[in-house]
Amino acid sequence: MMADLPILWSFRRCPYAMRARLAIQSSGQRVALREILLKDKPPLFLATSPKGTVPVLQDADTVIEESRDVMLWALGRNDPEGWLNMPDDGFALIDRCDGPFKMALDHTKYAVRYPDLHEADAREEAMVFLRDLDARLQENAFLMGANRTMADMAILPFVRQFANTDRAWLDRQGLKPLTLWLDDFLHSERFQRIMTKYPPWQEGQDQVIFPQPTQG
Numbered sequence: 206m207m208a209d210l211p212i213l214w215s216f217r218r219c220p221y222a223m224r225a226r227l228a229i230q231s232s233g234q235r236v237a238l239r240e241i242l243l244k245d246k247p248p249l250f251l252a253t254s255p256k257g258t259v260p261v262l263q264d265a266d267t268v269i270e271e272s273r274d275v276m277l278w279a280l281g282r283n284d285p286e287g288w289l290n291m292p293d294d295g296f297a298l299i300d301r302c303d304g305p306f307k308m309a310l311d312h313t314k315y316a317v318r319y320p321d322l323h324e325a326d327a328r329e330e331a332m333v334f335l336r337d338l339d340a341r342l343q344e345n346a347f348l349m350g351a352n353r354t355m356a357d358m359a360i361l362p363f364v365r366q367f368a369n370t371d372r373a374w375l376d377r378q379g380l381k382p383l384t385l386w387l388d389d390f391l392h393s394e395r396f397q398r399i400m401t402k403y404p405p406w407q408e409g410q411d412q413v414i415f416p417q418p419t420q421g
Contacts, residue, residue, distance in 0.1 A: 210237045211264040213275075213415065214250050217400060219243075220362035221272035225260040226399040227358045228276035230416040232283040236262070238415035239406035247406065273299065276355060288355040295349050295356035302360045306334040310367050331367055335383060338364070342382035361390045 213229065213236040215222040229236055241250055246257055254261040254270050262269040262278060269275050280289050312319050312327030319327075338360070341348050348356045364387055368375050376384060390396055403413050 210235055210412070210414070211262060212237045212239060212253075214239050214241060214253065214259055214261040214263075216241055216243055216259045217402065219259050220366050221258070222260040223362035223399060224359045225262070225272045225275040225279075226415065227362075227395065228279040228288070228355070230395060230399055231286050231288060231358070232279040233285065233416075234279050234282050236415050238403065238413045240403040240413070242405050245405070247408075249408065273303075273359065276359060280355065287352060288358060290352070291349045291354035291356055295354055298348060298356050299359045301334055301337075302363055306331055306367075307363060309334070310363060310370075313367065314370050332378065335364070335367070335378075335380060338386075339380040339383040342386050347386075357386075357390075361387065365391065 211234075213225065215226060215238060217240060239247075239250070241247060241259065243259070250261070251257055253263055253268060256270065258270070260272055260275050262275045264278070269278055277289075284290075309327050309331035312322050313324055313331060338348060345351055347353050348360070364383070368384075368387060398416060401417065406413075
């Protein structure tokens with residue numbers, strides 16, 4: 206029944222929530238999507254996950270609070286594109302994304318919050334990771350080889366966020382394979398579908414089912 210669907214608390218622009226939606230969409234698992242505003246978090250959301258970050262997946266009595274775990278939850282149920290068919294190096298690459306790269310990304314995007322740090326230094330730290338990705342993409346269409354895997358889809362939302370800090374600058378860095386990989390993602394139907402805008406969730410509203418069925 207619709208009422209028994211797992212609940213996904215999400216925020217459209219958050220890269221962690223994006224990666225969760227990407228995996229759920231790929232798996233074909235349906236969830237009740239509850240879009241929130243991070244500046245106005247519903248009490249029920251905070252009661253479900255007091256740490257107050259998205260995504261949060263509630264499946265009956267199970268609450269999953271980490272985006273990577275939400276991806277694994279979805280793909281563990283159904284993985285039609287074979288995203289889990291990747292070596293351990295794929296998970297190590299996601300670790301680097303979520304660790305040093307994310308820190309450098311934050312220091313770049315929110316430089317005003319870190320007056321003791323130099324934005325140019327943070328940008329260069331981020332570029333160490335991006336050059337590694339670019340080198341991989343010079344050899345293959347995707348990070349782990351010829352096929353898209355969880356590593357690509359977990360990392361792309363964060364590369365998108367970094368690119369958005371100054372896309373013209375990034376385009377001048379000579380990372381053509383990386384930018385082609387990114388643009389292919391940004392122009393894809395799958396990205397457009399996960400970025401559909403929904404009004405913030407309110408108690409008593411009709412369920413928003415995600416993913417929405419394709420037209421035609």
